[in-house]
Amino acid sequence: MKRTRLSVLAATLTAGSLLLAGCGGAGAADATTEEMLALPAVDDANGLVVDGEQVADASLLEAARDDTLVWFTGSGSESAELTADRFTAETGVEVEVTRMPSAKLNERVPSEAGAGRLSAGVVTVTDPMIAEGLEDNGVYVPYTEMPTHDTLAGTKDVQWADGAYYTSYYSAYAFAYNTQAVDAAAVPTSWDDLLDPRWKGRMGVVNAGAGGTVQGLAAFQEQVMGPDYWGGLAAQDPRFFDTTSVQLESLARGEIDIATAGFNSTYGAELSGAPIKLVVPEEGVSGTFNMQGLTSAGQDSPAAKLFMNWTWSKSGQQFAAAQGFIGARTDIEQWPTGQYRLPKADDPSFVVYSPQEAAAQGADVVRRWNAAFGFNG
Known part of the structure; x- marks a missing residue:
């Protein structure tokens, strides 16, 4: 699935029209990510600071805005679109998403990497064993430059294989x-x-x-x-x-x-x-785990590195929680999912x-x- 500029849950409405037929739903296709969670304060005067937390320095932010994030993910279609839109809104960096089941990603990604044709800078999968295999095959490479790295490394079951991949959320x-x-x-x-x-x-x-x-x-x-x-x-x-x-x-x-x-x-x-x-x-x-890592191709992509930083920022974790996931970081509160408290x-x-x-x-x-x-x- 190549990304289009869908608004909140438009993917659900398109892919699941039968689900919503006769349900009386209104306005979801016109909603924005801000209706799910208000946009935080963003300061890009000297790097990127979101909700008071440093996400990138000035050089990485400038380079990332001249780049495009290529993201392969096993997340659901609507979640992938929402996350990509939110990342763009907070960082100004455009995203190309390819979404497919994790098992399919496990076929495609190593093959492309082995042939030197991997375009994805970041790959997210929903199966920890697949993530382990991607690391074994050299697809995932260590990335420890996130401003939150020390926090992640000190949190149970978040950093894996010395930083080759991480638990993004559950x-x-x-x-x-x-x-x-x-x-x-x-x-x-x-x-x-x-x-x-x-x-x-x-x-x-x-x-x-x-x-x-x-x-x-x-x-x-x-x-x-x-x-x-x-x-x-x-x-x-x-x-x-x-x-x-x-x-x-x-x-x-x-x-x-x-x-x-x-x-x-x-x-x-x-x-x-x-x-x-x-x-x-x-x-x-x-x-269950959702795993994410920077790829060998992503080593040369500032946008991919920025996305890694943003995923584990307070804002990135709270937006995942607002969608109904449970954040990997335990040093911040779990943001409510609408009326629900996970x-x-x-x-x-x-x-x-x-x-x-x-x-x-x-x-x-x-x-x-x-x-x-x-x-x-």
């Missing part, structure tokens, strides 16, 4: 409901509430083998809610989905009343007018599925989940 997983189908008095507030017989045949789940986020959710449910929780959910006769996007469309249409849900994509649908509300369960939420990354109620767990247990988690739910793929 995806959060919880659940959501259709506001037109669920009475206010019946709104569930906890994971245990999903076991109420009222939801039998009215719930949607994405199968645990569909990707790292839902695999992490399955592990979270077993770890936090106990070994019998999968069986309780299975007894609800949920409808199975292979992708979160199709599940979200079904929830918005009222084909299901309640669904486990990725926070970022579901919040985007809510802003776009879908009759959906999210829940931050009292027992906590599950999380936990900080170091809060005990946020349970992250680590790369080590994914490598050691992932296949077994999926196998046992499939057996518990009688799911044959």
Whole structure:
């Protein structure tokens, strides 16, 4: 996906028109990133200072504004567009985005790098094992020049491979409901509430083998809610989905009343007018890593270096949080996602599925989940 100058959530409206059909949403295509989070104070008189925090010195800022950021990302389309627009608004640097699933990036990026044709200065992926492979293949190169580097290096699970790549933020997983189908008095507030017989045949789940986020959710449910929780959910006769996007469309249409849900994509649908509300369960939420690194091509791109600096600035982290992610930095507060308050990354109620767990247990988690739910793929 080559970037166009889409405004806030226009990508959601374009790619997900079925999701919003008949939902009564209004004005999302005319919104701007400022409606999600007000622009901070920006001072570029001597370098770039955003919200009182130094992001770049004068020489890097000047060079970056004569450059263009080429960014490959496995993030969702709407999130990629929002982030690129916000970066441009705060820095004055233009962006070209190519968006595709992380598995596809893992095919394309090493191939282009090996042939000396890699254009991307920064690559963001949603799978820690892919990030590790990109570092092993020399695609990611160490970058420790961010003004926030010392903070990142001192924060658990943020700097990897001596600065070859970093945790940019975390995806959060919880659940959501259709506001037109669920009475206010019946709104569930906890994971245990999903076991109420009222939801039998009215719930949607994405199968645990569909990707790292839902695999992490399955592990979270077993770890936090106990070994019998999968069986309780299975007894609800949920409808199975292979992708979160199709599940979200079904929830918005009222084909299901309640669904486990990725926070970022579901919040985007809510802003776009879908009759959906999210829940931050009292027992906590599950999380998975989003990784980002400067590439071998990015070593010669001031715009790419500026984007790395900005990603972990206070402003960059807060904008990620405003979209429904959980920031990697724990020295600043987790910015609210609209009306919702997600936990900080170091809060005990946020349970992250680590790369080590994914490598050691992932296949077994999926196998046992499939057996518990009688799911044959």
